[in-house]
Amino acid sequence: MLNKVENLSEYFLAYEKSIANTDTFWERVANQFYWRKKWDKVVESDFEEAKVEWFINGKLNITENIFERNLFTHGDKPAIIWEPNDPKEANITLTYHELFDKVCEFSNVLKSHGIEKGDRVIIYMPMVPEAAIAMLACARVGAVHSVVFAGFSSSALADRIIDCEAKMVLTSDGNFRGAKSIEVKKVVDEALEKCSTIEKVIVVERTKTPVEMKAGRDLWWHEEVAKASSKNTAEEMDSEDMLFILYTSGSTGKPKGVVHTTGGYMVYSQFSFQNVFQYNSDDVYWCTADVGWITGHSYIVYGPLLSGATTVMFEGVPTYPDAGRFWQIVDKYKVNQFYTAPTAIRALQAYGLEPLEPYKLDSLKVLGTVGEPINEEAWHWYHDHVGKGKCPIVDTWWQTETGGIMISPLAGHTPTKPAYATLPLPGILPVIVDADGKELKGNGVEGNLCISKPWPSMIRTTYGDHERCKNTYFSTYKGMYFTGDGVKRDEDGYYRILGRVDDVINVSGHRMGTAEVENAINEHPKVVESAVVGYPHDIKGQGIYAYVICDMEGRTEANLKEEIRATVNKIIGPIAKPDKVQIVPGLPKTRSGKIMRRILRKVAENDTSSLGDTSTLLNPEVVDEIIKGAQ
Ligand code: PRX
Numbered sequence: 001m002l003n004k005v006e007n008l009s010e011y012f013l014a015y016e017k018s019i020a021n022t023d024t025f026w027e028r029v030a031n032q033f034y035w036r037k038k039w040d041k042v043v044e045s046d047f048e049e050a051k052v053e054w055f056i057n058g059k060l061n062i063t064e065n066i067f068e069r070n071l072f073t074h075g076d077k078p079a080i081i082w083e084p085n086d087p088k089e090a091n092i093t094l095t096y097h098e099l100f101d102k103v104c105e106f107s108n109v110l111k112s113h114g115i116e117k118g119d120r121v122i123i124y125m126p127m128v129p130e131a132a133i134a135m136l137a138c139a140r141v142g143a144v145h146s147v148v149f150a151g152f153s154s155s156a157l158a159d160r161i162i163d164c165e166a167k168m169v170l171t172s173d174g175n176f177r178g179a180k181s182i183e184v185k186k187v188v189d190e191a192l193e194k195c196s197t198i199e200k201v202i203v204v205e206r207t208k209t210p211v212e213m214k215a216g217r218d219l220w221w222h223e224e225v226a227k228a229s230s231k232n233t234a235e236e237m238d239s240e241d242m243l244f245i246l247y248t249s250g251s252t253g254k255p256k257g258v259v260h261t262t263g264g265y266m267v268y269s270q271f272s273f274q275n276v277f278q279y280n281s282d283d284v285y286w287c288t289a290d291v292g293w294i295t296g297h298s299y300i301v302y303g304p305l306l307s308g309a310t311t312v313m314f315e316g317v318p319t320y321p322d323a324g325r326f327w328q329i330v331d332k333y334k335v336n337q338f339y340t341a342p343t344a345i346r347a348l349q350a351y352g353l354e355p356l357e358p359y360k361l362d363s364l365k366v367l368g369t370v371g372e373p374i375n376e377e378a379w380h381w382y383h384d385h386v387g388k389g390k391c392p393i394v395d396t397w398w399q400t401e402t403g404g405i406m407i408s409p410l411a412g413h414t415p416t417k418p419a420y421a422t423l424p425l426p427g428i429l430p431v432i433v434d435a436d437g438k439e440l441k442g443n444g445v446e447g448n449l450c451i452s453k454p455w456p457s458m459i460r461t462t463y464g465d466h467e468r469c470k471n472t473y474f475s476t477y478k479g480m481y482f483t484g485d486g487v488k489r490d491e492d493g494y495y496r497i498l499g500r501v502d503d504v505i506n507v508s509g510h511r512m513g514t515a516e517v518e519n520a521i522n523e524h525p526k527v528v529e530s531a532v533v534g535y536p537h538d539i540k541g542q543g544i545y546a547y548v549i550c551d552m553e554g555r556t557e558a559n560l561k562e563e564i565r566a567t568v569n570k571i572i573g574p575i576a577k578p579d580k581v582q583i584v585p586g587l588p589k590t591r592s593g594k595i596m597r598r599i600l601r602k603v604a605e606n607d608t609s610s611l612g613d614t615s616t617l618l619n620p621e622v623v624d625e626i627i628k629g630a631q
Pocket residue numbers: 248294295369370371372373374395396397398399400401421483484485497498499500506509510511
């Protein structure tokens with residue numbers, strides 16, 4: 001199988017070679033793809049300037065590597081199996097041939113509406129096959145897609161459209177999620193009131209909810225594709241042409257557009273998929289993520305399809321119509337590799353074993369987790385009750401910025417250890433540093449996680465603001481990419497991710513900047529100041545705890561808390577709603593006016609015995625009041 005490491009000793013060998021001679025290693029991997037013109041040089045990188053280029057002057061189109069390269073060998077194989085929200089509704093299977101036709105048709109639609117190479121197209125869609133078709137059609141015509149998770153609010157959507165000056169939005173009338181139906185198009189209409197660059201909106205009919213179609217701007221997907229030919233020649237792209245922008249949260253208030261380019265992303269998403277999941281040609285693979293996140297990009301769409309895999313795409317939620325839904329789907333399609341988030345595992349664990357009982361789950365070979373640290377209890381539950389003790393768990397550590405999985409077992413080869421992401425993939429060189437940037441060598445060390453060698457799918461820039469990319473990732477520790485995560489390397493050399501060391505929290509595997517939530521809270525007219533921290537949450541991993549100073553006139557505390565939650569919902573979306581809101585008389589500050597988040601974190605964690613010395617604060621008396629009112 002293409003680019004696949006077949007056993008543990010092969011892994012160690014590949015790893016050694018990849019570090020000793022990076023160029024040769026990746027050249028060999030990249031040679032397995034179809035390039036219209038091969039590269040002149042494998043890699044050039046300057047971490048000081050945050051400048052990285054791979055397969056320089058190579059020419060290709062990523063969709064030719066999914067379709068044209070493979071249609072003769074597996075054209076009739078299912079590419080996407082789509083499972084609807086409601087199990088009573090019919091599913092859809094698209095073979096590689098059928099998917100290719102649809103991608104070509106929609107590529108022609110994009111072109112007929114003036115989309116050209118380099119234009120930005122926003123995809124704000126539920127988990128329907130058209131979301132994947134839209135991404136691939138953009139890639140085929142050379143447009144840069146930016147998928148925005150359909151749970152984000154109109155104002156979050158507008159911010160992203162404005163930031164990347166998008167020309168088109170691809171959306172749906174509505175979205176079925178569990179028992180709910182969400183009016184997606186309405187959110188787009190609201191967002192577009194604030195945006196001036198959008199020329200056309202193309203709408204997939206999914207829920208048949210009545211929508212307003214603005215003449216001259218809005219078009220129906222089905223009407224457009226009915227007019228389009230299914231013959232299309234892919235645009236020739238440079239290896240370093242932008243493939244997509246994906247917005248993610250950081251420690252400042254404004255989400256940043258992480259830019260990934262064509263050649264390196266293609267090579268690494270396929271390579272990592274193939275190796276981590278050990279996919280075999282007749283396997284059925286299912287990742288439960290949403291295409292609105294990087295996991296959906298790399299491991300529902302690009303990685304699997306570049307590998308000629310069958311990838312399941314699920315529209316719904318794990319608990320609808322009941323908590324056995326995931327397991328029913330596993331049996332229905334005889335899923336071999338199943339990839340989900342710890343938060344979903346913990347949520348299902350809370351329902352006990354009964355929902356699992358009707359299902360055999362005997363097709364499963366590999367289980368995966370992603371997005372946040374998995375606690376040992378959830379790991380064992382997943383291993384024992386879902387995997388029946390026979391499926392290796394690949395705990396995959398990576399980020400939007402890394403484009404692909406960086407530290408993870410290779411299924412069936414790397415011995416696993418609960419809560420450990422284990423070992424780096426070939427080509428990935430993790431370095432642990434202390435707060436001063438001194439490298440902590442050897443095993444049995446703990447510190448901040450950096451990566452010291454470039455890898456093909458790494459972030460190239462933050463859209464429209466290269467300085468921000470430099471400052472965020474390449475300035476903290478000289479000559480290294482800084483991940484923002486804390487990590488431990490144990491006595492066996494295994495890596496365990498300890499969580500973020502910056503002001504980013506991880507709620508149900510979703511990344512949230514505390515400053516971003518604070519900015520939203522501060523929009524409420526009664527709010528004077530706020531501070532947001534994360535705290536341990538049984539299901540979500542971390543919950544959002546907001547300390548808020550308010551002008552209480554004319555409001556009860558209960559009213560105000562609800563209004564604050566509603567404000568965040570409106571400005572960012574439901575995923576950012578604080579779990580706890582505490583109205584406080586003041587926030588603990590240093591003499592220079594900086595909020596002492598350490599103290600707020602301790603109070604939120606209910607660990608007030610070790611607050612340390614608070615006497616040097618500007619307002620030490622406020623700490624007792626905060627402790628008294630803690631929830
Ligand atoms: O803190 C790490 C955590 O998720 C962050 C990246 O979030 P995002 O860019 O949204 O991508 C999530 C999906 C790749 C990381 O900085 N994280 C991701 N995977 C793991 C993890 N923490 C612990 N274990 C993991 N396996």
